[in-house]
Structure formats: C-alpha cells, structure tokens
Amino acid sequence: MGISKKTIRLYASAKAVITQYLYLPGSHRLNNVIKRIDKLGNSEVESGIEKVMRAFAGRHRNIEQTFLNHFSRIADQNKSSLEYFSLQKKILLGAFFTKEYSIEAAALFNPSIVPHPDQQGLKADEQRFIMSLRATGEGHISSIVFQTGIIDNMANITLDNSTGYFTPLKKRLDTSYNKLFISKRAATIPEFNRSILDNLPESFSAAEASHILNSIKPTEPSIIDSVMVFEKIMDNNYELESSSHVPLNEKVIFPISNAESMGMEDARFVKFHDGEQYCYYGTYTAYNGKHIQTHLIETTNFDVFKIRALYGAAVADKGMALFPEKVNGKYAMISRQGGEKINIMFSENLYFWKDFQILMEPRYPWEFLQVGNCGSPIKTTKGWLLLTHGVGAMRTYVISAILLDLHDPTRIVGRLDKPLIEADENEREGYVPNVVYTCGFMLHGNHLIIPYAVSDSATAFATIGLDEILRDMKL
Secondary structure (H helix, E strand, O other): OOOEEOOOOEEOOOOOEEEEEOOOOOHHHHHHHHHHHHOOOHHHHHHHHHHHHHHHHHHOOOHHHHHHHHHHHHHHHOOOOOOOOOHHHHHHHHHHOEEEEEOOOOEEEEEEEEEOOOOOOOOOOOEEEEEEEEEEOHHHOEEEEEEEEEEOOOOOEEEOOOOOOOEEOOEOOOOOEEHHHHHHHHOOOOOOOHHHHHHOOOEEOHHHHHHHHHOOOOOOHHHHHHHHHHHHHHHHOEEEOOOOOOOHHHEEEOOOOHHHOOEEEEEEEEEEEEOOEEEEEEEEEEEOOOOEEEEEEEEOOOOOOEEEEOEOOOOOOOOOEEOOOOEOOEEEEEEOOOOOOEEEEEEOOOOEOOOOEEEEOOOOHHHOOEEEEOOOOEEOOOOEEEEEEEEOHHHOEEEEEEEEOOOOOOOEEEEOOOOOEOOOOOOOOOOOOOOEEOOOOEEEOOEEEEEEEEOOOEEEEEEEEHHHHHHOOEO
C-alpha cells in the first residue's frame, strides 16, 4: 500500500518545564526555612529575588504570582501568622518552595488527533487540527500536552510554532456537585452506606462536603468506608479552571487526582457528534503506581475541561476508544479487557459500562501476542474504519486496520492481512524499541492522517488514501 511517511518529527524536550510546589518532609523543615528568610535584611532579600528572577522569569509566565501562590500555601500550613512578612519576603519564601519539573524529560509519544473547533481563516481545502501527546517526565509521570497545526489539500502538514512556555492547568475548587451525581456513581459499590448523603445539602462543593462528613461521628465501620468512597468519587471527578487566556500549545493537563498521581496515559480524543451538537471526549488511563482506571476528559473548546471517571464491571484494562456518535441509540466503545483481544461494548450512559463482547482476536503472526485499538474509529460509506495495533515476535508493534459494519459494529466486514505501518530502520531505536503506535487518526478529504509514536521516543506522521486502504480490506 502507498503509505507515505512524512519527514516531520516531534521530539521530547527537556526544556519543556512547568513550576510545581516543593514539598519538604516534616513541618520542622518548613519552619526552619521561614526563620532563615525572616532573618534576612532587605538588601539580601532583593538580591535573592533578583537572582531567581534573572534565572527563571524568562522560562515561565507570571512566575512572581506563582511564588505568591506558593507563599499562601506555606502560610496555610504554618501555625503562626506570616502577614508581617514584606511583599518581597513573601515572594522569596515562595521561590524557595517552588521547583521546575521537566514534563518531557523521558518521552513525548502516543498521539491522537482531532479537527480543531476553530476552522476560520484557512485556505480552501485546508483543515486545522489539535493533536494530543503523552509527555513523560521525572519519575515516569505522564501528562497531556497539545500541538496544533494545519493540513493542506495535498495532505502536507504544517505545525504551529510553540511559545516555549508550558502552563499546567489548575483544578477548579468551586465546582458544584449534587447528591444524584454521587449516588449514581456510588451505586456501583455495594458496601456504600447511602445514609451519609443525608448529612449533605442538595448541592455542595468538595470542600463543603469534606467539612461536613469529617465532622460526623461514625457509628459503624460502613460509615468510615463510605466516607472514603465519597471522597474518592469527588477526587476522581473534577473540573479545571478556564484556560482561554493560555495558548493551546502551552497547556499541560498534569495529574491532579490520587487515581492518576503517577500518570495520565495514552489519551484517545474524539470529536463526538450528537445531532447538531458536538463535544470532544478523551479517554485515558489513570495510573496511581499500582492500579489503573479509565477516565474521560470532556471539552467543547479546549479551554474548559471536565474530568470524569468511568464506572461499571466492563471498565477494566487500558485502551478504551469511544465511537464518534451513538450507534443504534447507544454509546459505543472499543476496549481491550484481558489485554489480548479487541472488544466492543455499548451503553445508554456514557459513564457506566456493564458488559462487553469479543470483537477481534489475533490471526496473523505479526499480532500473535495481542491486538488493540489505535484510537476511535471513523465513519466511512463502507463502514467504521478502525486502526489496530498488533504485537508480534520480539515485542514488535505494528499498525493495521479493520472495517466494521455501520449498523452493527460487532461485525467485522473487512480486515487488512498485512501491517499498514511498521517501524523502518530509522524508527527502530528508542526508549521502547521496535514500536509504532497511535492513539488516534483523522480524515482530511480522501486522506487518512495518522500521527504515530516512533519507539516511544518521537512522534511522526503518515498518510494514505482512504480509497486505497478500503480497497485492500479482505473479508
């Protein structure tokens, strides 16, 4: 097949840094630093700030405000008031409790791609896109970053320039929840004692609910366990502050909840249509160092994001990819429970999945170890086109494709009998060698646009005509 690999490469950069609060073990460490800063004279404070600003102000937006925000966290932790600190001392103290974190120090890979919500100002037959990527940094913690660009009528790809800044999006603290939201999710946990909800008003913020529930004197063990379940639900389902003032290529969705503390892995974004309305959904694997769980990102504009956990007996393993529209009135999802086969499942509720069924098993030697999806399927006149990955000898990953019936996607109506994309000699070496992998692809005219990871060390692009790939499908 006439797969065309582009020369564009996106590489991880150790210069992609964000600021984080620096935790020190033991309250005595914090108090000792406060005392040392307190003893400094004005000239020493000014000199210290000047040195820090000279070294770091050009690497981060509004870093002085970051220092003041971190000072506020210190003041909240410290028992004695620090209001007597001058503004300059507050800034300097905040700087001592700030660190840089390189989000791409280890890798930048596993992309997905969707049409940009803003298609204004383009030439004829051009399309603007948003690509998400998995950035992996110190401690092998994965976050989500974005890259925008334009595809022309010949499937040539141009990437937008980066500003050089990276801004982690903040959790919105005033998000309002209600009892129904909690009870629906707690219904999947048999041991949950619903009586704890009686103590809450009809709507509440996470902080308000925590204050009320922590004041309850438990009369039985189930109350303690149920409060923990409640707090986990609140932790897993949150919103991010509006980021309309931040360029999309600067935005970083960094782990916030405990469930994803060690990584937000392999986001698979899709533009989901429901009649004339649309929303972008991105399924990803939340990892806390021991356990995984599938979570969902929701946005209409990539400025306001909601994070939701998925629930139900079928929510297991990695790599879930949502269809771009309902099928026969239900949400449809490609999944991989068990880690070896491709499965499919349906649900009337986006957040709850009970059952799944096997869709495809390994058939060819290049996929004998396992198969999985490479992102959400796209709708064609011939059926749902789904890119797949297969793992063969020597843990070699390849990308292939299948075609599903439009009206009954549990039926495979076409399947490639050979890989679509394999690692060539220039792509074999990397953090994880002999791997090509993608978390999403999109259609541009008759061109299939496939961004893909190269041995977990870079991101490349490949294109192929839609007609050609459909023509090579075997029954």
